[in-house]
Every structure is written in C-alpha cells, then in structure tokens.
Amino acid sequence: xxxxxxxxxxxxxxxxxxxxxxxxxxxxxxxxxxxxxxxxxxxxxxxxxxxxxxxxxxxxxxxxxxxxxxxxxxxxxxxxxxxxxxxxxxxxxxxxxxxxxxxxxxxxxxxxxxxxxxxxxxxxxxxxxxxxxxxxxxxxxxxxxxxxxxxxxxxxxxxxxxxxxxxxxxxxxxxxxxxxxxxxxxxxxxxxxxxxxxxxxxxxxxxxxxxxxxxxxxxxxxxxxxxxxxxxxxxxxxxxxxxxxxxxxxxxxxxxxxxxxxxxxxxxxxxxxxxxxxxxxxxxxxxxxxxxxxxxxxxxxxxxxxxxxxxxxxxxxxxxxxxxxxxxxxxxxxxxxxxxxxxxxxxxxxxxxxxxxxxxxxxxxxxxxxxxxxxxxxxxxxxxxxxxxxxxxxxx
Numbered sequence: 001x002x003x004x005x006x007x008x009x010x011x012x013x014x015x016x017x018x019x020x021x022x023x024x025x026x027x028x029x030x031x032x033x034x035x036x037x038x039x040x041x042x043x044x045x046x047x048x049x050x051x052x053x054x055x056x057x058x059x060x061x062x063x064x065x066x067x068x069x070x071x072x073x074x075x076x077x078x079x080x081x082x083x084x085x086x087x088x089x090x091x092x093x094x095x096x097x098x099x100x101x102x103x104x105x106x107x108x109x110x111x112x113x114x115x116x117x118x119x120x121x122x123x124x125x126x127x128x129x130x131x132x133x134x135x136x137x138x139x140x141x142x143x144x145x146x147x148x149x150x151x152x153x154x155x156x157x158x159x160x161x162x163x164x165x166x167x168x169x170x171x172x173x174x175x176x177x178x179x180x181x182x183x184x185x186x187x188x189x190x191x192x193x194x195x196x197x198x199x200x201x202x203x204x205x206x207x208x209x210x211x212x213x214x215x216x217x218x219x220x221x222x223x224x225x226x227x228x229x230x231x232x233x234x235x236x237x238x239x240x241x242x243x244x245x246x247x248x249x250x251x252x253x254x255x256x257x258x259x260x261x262x263x264x265x266x267x268x269x270x271x272x273x274x275x276x277x278x279x280x281x282x283x284x285x286x287x288x289x290x291x292x293x294x295x296x297x298x299x300x301x302x303x304x305x306x307x308x309x310x311x312x313x314x315x316x317x318x319x320x321x322x323x324x325x326x327x328x329x330x331x332x333x334x335x336x337x338x339x340x341x342x343x344x345x346x347x348x349x350x351x352x353x354x355x356x357x358x359x360x361x362x363x364x365x366x367x368x369x370x371x372x373x374x375x376x377x378x379x380x381x382x383x384x385x386x387x388x389x390x391x392x393x394x395x396x
Contacts, residue, residue, distance in 0.1 A: 084183030097172030130164035250312030
C-alpha cells in the first residue's frame with residue numbers, strides 16, 4: 001500500500017471512529033433523557049397516586065356521615081392528620097348563610113399546647129369575607145399587609161399561611177379556616193384543594209338535606225311539635241341515660257276534653273288553631289327545660305329531664321294559670337272554654353321503664369277525665385282551679 005493510500009485509509013478510519021463516538025454519545029444523552037422523563041413520569045404518577053389516596057381517604061371518612069356535625073368533625077380532622085395543617089376550624093352559617101361563629105375545631109382550643117389562633121375580631125372579618133365569595137382567601141402570616149388575598153395556586157406559599165375556604169354554592173354551608181403546619185404544602189396539595197372542597201361541600205349538603213328530612217319526619221305537621229314516634233324514642237333514651245346518671249325526670253300527658261265535639265261544632269280548622277295555641281304555650285314554657293310533643297289527635301306530652309314530680313307539678317300549675325286566663329275566640333268572636341286533663345308520672349319512683357311511666361300517666365289522665373269537677377289533687381295537695389274560660393285537671 002502506498003503512502004497516499006495509507007493516509008486515505010487512516011483518515012477514513014478516524015472519521016468513522018468519530019462518528020461512532022458521536023452516535024454513542026447521542027445514545028447516552030437519549031438514554032439519560034429517557035431516564036429523566038421516566039423519573040418525572042414516575043414522580044407525577046406518585047404525586048397523582050398520593051392525591052388519589054388523600055381524596056379517597058376523605059371520601060371514605062365522609063361517606064357514612066349523615067349529620068353536619070359529623071361531617072365537620074371528619075373534615076377538620078382530615079386537614080390536620082392527613083394534610084399536615086396545624087389547626088382546622090369550621091365556621092357555621094346563620095340563616096342568611098353568613099358565617100356567625102366557630103362551631104368545631106380540631107384540635108380543640110382547650111387542648112394543652114394547642115396552636116394559637118388569630119385575633120377573634122380579625123377571624124370574624126376574614127370568615128365573613130370568604131363566606132360572601134366563592135374563591136378561597138389566603139393570609140400570609142409574616143406579611144405586613146394583613147389583608148386577605150384571593151388564592152392563586154400558581155404562587156401559593158408552602159408554609160406560613162392561614163386559609164379560608166368557602167363551602168357551598170347558592171346555599172352557603174360554612175367556611176373552613178385552615179392554619180398551615182410544619183409540613184410544607186407543595187403544588188400537589190394546592191391542586192388537590194379544589195376537589196377536597198367540593199367533597200366536603202357535597203357531604204355537608206347531603207347531611208343538611210338528611211337532617212331536614214329527619215326533622216320533618218320527627219315533627220307534627222299541624223303543631224310543629226315532635227310527633228309520637230320521636231317522643232317514644234326520646235323517652236326510651238332518657239330512661240336509659242337518667243338511670244345511668246341516677247337522675248330523676250318527669251313526664252306529663254295532656255288531653256283536650258271533648259275535642260271531637262269541639263271539631264264537630266266549630267270545624268277542624270278552628271280545632272287545629274286550638275291545638276296550635278296549646279302547643280305554642282307549652283313550647284314557650286318548656287324552652288330550655290323540657291321536650292314537648294303531640295302524642296295523638298288531641299294529646300300532648302311534656303318530658304322534663306332532671307325534674308322531680310314536685311317540679312313537674314309546678315310546671316303543670318303554671319300551664320293551668322295560663323289556661324285559666326286564656327280566652328279562645330272562634331271566628332264568630334265567641335269565647336270558648338278549653339278543658340285539659342293531665343296525668344303525671346315521675347322517674348324512678350313511678351316506674352323505671354318507658355311503658356310503665358306512660359301507662360301510669362295515661363291511667364291518671366283518664367281517671368281525672370272521668371272525674372268531675374276537674375281539680376288539682378293527689379300527693380302534691382294542689383287546689384281546685386276553675387274559671388269561665390278554662391279549666392285544668394291534674395292527677396298525680
């Protein structure tokens with residue numbers, strides 16, 4: 001091989017080697033890029049999996065909750081235990097949907113070492129501002145400007161913030177107040193926030209509708225009092241609870257005398273008005289002390305937790321005072337006397353079972369109904385009270 005030929009072969013070999021090195025380097029770069037892309041994909045999938053895990057956890061916690069208080073308790077606890085927040089507080093709305101007061105906090109405010117809250121007046125302003133809108137408000141704790149700003153997840157901080165989440169749409173369900181904790185919130189947490197808010201809002205709406213249906217099922221349509229079924233359940237629970245606490249309670253059964261004849265004479269509409277007037281007075285007198293229900297057509301029941309027979313008798317006499325001076329007017333302007341018979345039973349001296357107490361009160365009521373004239377008699381030595389407009393009979 002001549003020198004020129006050798007030189008040509010050498011040059012060709014060098015070029016090929018360089019090309020091989022370039023191809024090898026390109027392959028290494030592509031492999032590294034593929035690994036980086038794969039790692040990014042793995043990280044993204046891990047992030048999505050964590051988001052899905054948190055969302056599923058919240059959904060599971062809320063799924064079986066049928067009361068708003070239970071929903072709120074689960075939601076506030078979720079933000080602290082699973083989202084790394086320092087504290088979560090729920091502000092319940094008033095009748096107009098305006099946040100009126102903190103309803104439930106996790107952890108509780110009275111817990112030793114519980115995280116500090118913002119000043120009360122400042123919190124009220126922030127909660128109400130959030131409640132009027134649809135966008136979460138954020139307050140940076142280390143900022144000189146203590147005015148809340150609409151949340152923008154693009155530049156949301158990792159720590160040092162207080163967040164106010166409005167819950168609900170046209171029907172306001174409340175506001176969640178979230179205090180950031182030591183665990184930083186990355187972009188994945190902020191992205192998840194909107195879905196978490198929707199889940200909590202939906203759970204609150206379902207619980208509210210369920211409570212409204214339960215309330216309607218528990219209430220008497222005519223008087224607005226609790227109905228027979230609810231009062232039976234209430235009595236059963238009370239017997240069990242007061243027996244465990246060794247506390248007394250008393251119950252009064254009332255019956256409007258000759259109510260059928262009254263309905264036949266003046267009509268059912270006027271009869272309903274009589275029932276409503278009696279119900280309103282009983283609710284007013286028992287407010288904060290007892291539970292009032294309509295037990296049947298013209299029968300009422302008053303349950304007085306923590307009251308002795310003597311105290312229940314005093315309640316009955318107070319009702320008698322009102323009835324004696326009450327003048328029911330028919331649509332024609334006629335004054336009609338309303339006569340009510342009553343039977344009283346006290347726990348535990350008159351019985352330690354719901355059925356015993358009801359049977360005794362009912363027997364005493366009808367014993368008084370059959371006796372005339374109506375009088376206050378029995379162990380408590382009441383005195384007879386009659387009037388032109390109303391009479392009351394009690395047997396104890």
